[in-house]
Amino acid sequence: MTSPPMLLRLGRRAAPSLIGRYRAAGTDTLFGVRPAVPRRFIIDTSYSAHFMDFKGSSIPSSMKKLVVTKLSQDFREAVSVRTVAVPTPGDAELLVRNRFVGINASDINYSAGRYDPSVKPPFDAGFEGIGEVVGLGLSASSRYTVGDMVAYFGSGGAFAEYTVVPAKESVPVPSMKPEFLTLLVSGATAYIAMKRLGNLAKGETVLVTAAAGGTGQFAVQFAKQAGCHVIGTCSSDEKGGFLKSIGCDRPINYSTEDLAKTLRKEYPQGIDVVYESVGGSVLELAVNSLANKGRLIVIGFISGYKTAAGITPFNGGTLPVKLLQKSASMRGFFLPHFIEDYKEALRSMMQMFAKGELVCEVDCGDMAQEGRFVGLESVFRAVDYMYAGRNLGKVVVDVAPPTVGDSKL
Incomplete structure (x- = not known):
């Protein structure tokens, strides 16, 4: 099995190319809108190297x-707040004033140096954001202009008030909604994994672990759209209610119900597809619960990320026997390995979102003890909040709330 560090090193190089490859292919309408500035050739490059709307x-x-x-x-031990000069974008880059940034379970893998051991501190944190273009390089101006709104994700640097982003790795968005952040990684992971590895068929039974989280919410909806009976694990009745509202047939609150006993009693024939992101004992239970010809998709193992090793121990000594006895399969999913499916996934999800057919739940900490996640410093609280299992949907930080009269909401 590929070790997590090797997998993460691969991802650090590959992740930024997902959007970039499709931007290069002419997919400016990925989110259903075109850039405010039409493509044009730059004839006279002598007058400026970049544009900054100071x-x-x-x-x-x-x-x-x-x-x-x-x-x-x-994360709190690894990361510090620094005050630095606002950067100047290069020729093919955008300077984005961040409005919202997304919190991911892998943020602490990054702060632990698991992505690329050769990279030593200091380095910037944060993978994804959405904001307004306030400066850009000359060649980038052939596609964008000051005032455009873009979403992006890459290999670090989103946790900042301003971020320089390669134009080819940015996607125009129609409005400054945090819901767009949920689709870039979390939604795309669920969409492609379910389609390519799940091979869902109508009438099958699907189990989604951490179902009320950032990516779990999408796995539930896509499984239901495929005509499956959907089971979702969660940690509270509130989350169970949310899961029901998005189509989950059987939410299981593992804080009040025994997950193993419930699955054995209510699903004696086993589970056809498992979308698993927890790891450890939950992964072992998922293997034991598979039906004949069942498919288990591993998209993460969050229970181990806060440990020194980065992974929770898994008793896999009898795994070959268990898979063989049921003609079952267990496959890993890592988004950068499926870039050929990325464009179609985002377009499809955006169409569903626009039609009201897809819920993109965002948690900005409104119900958190210390209140909404506002300002860059609240990223620390947001990471703690997610790892405490309190979030419902994708955790998002409001870096720079708009002033009165801002029309870009």
């Missing part, structure tokens, strides 16, 4: 960003 966009001279200064799976 007056209209009120770009300050300095900003805050989160920097990994020490390798640790403890």
Whole structure:
């Protein structure tokens, strides 16, 4: 089995190319809108190297960003807030004033140095954001202009008030909605994994672990759309109610119900497809619960990310026997390995979202003890909140709330 560090090293190189490859292929309408500026050839390049709307966009001279200064799976220990100069975009780059940034379970894998051991601190943190273009390089101006709204994800740097992003790795969005962040990684993972590895058939039984989380919510909906009976694990009755509202047939609150006993009693024939992101004992239970010809998809193992090893021990000594006895299969899913499916996945999800056929639940911490996640410093609280299992949907931080009268909401 490929080790997690090797898998993550591969991802650090591959992840930024997902959007970039499709931008290069002419997919400006990926999110259903075209850039505000039509493509054009630049004839005279002598007058400027980049455009910065200092007056209209009120770009300050300095900003805050989160920097990994020490390798640790403890995000608070690893990451510090730094005040630095606002960067200037290069020729093919955009300067984005971030409005929302997304929190991912893998943020602590990154702060622990598991993506690429050769990269040493300090390095920037954060993978995905959505914001307004306030500066851009000359060649980037053939596709974008100041004031455009874009979403992006890459290999670090989103946890900042301003981020320089390659234009080819950015996608125009019609509005500054945090829901778009849910689709870039979380939604795409569920969509492609279920389609390519799940091979869902009408009438089958599907189990989604951590079903009310950022990616689980999409796995539930896509399985239901395929005509399956959907089971979803969660940690509260509130989350169970949410799962029912998006089509989950049998939410199981594992804090009040015994998951193993419930599955044995209510699904004696086993589970056809499992979408698994927890790892450890939950993964072992998933293997034991598979039906004949069952498919188990591993998209993560969050229960182990906060440990020194990065993975929870798994008793796999009898795994070959268990799979053989049931003609079952167990496959891993890593989004950068499925870039050929990315464009179609995003387009399909955006169409469903626009038609009201897809729920993109966002958790900005409104119900958190200390309140909504506002400002860059609240990223620390947001990471803790997610790992405490309190989130319902994708955890998002509101980096820079708009001023009164802002029309880009």
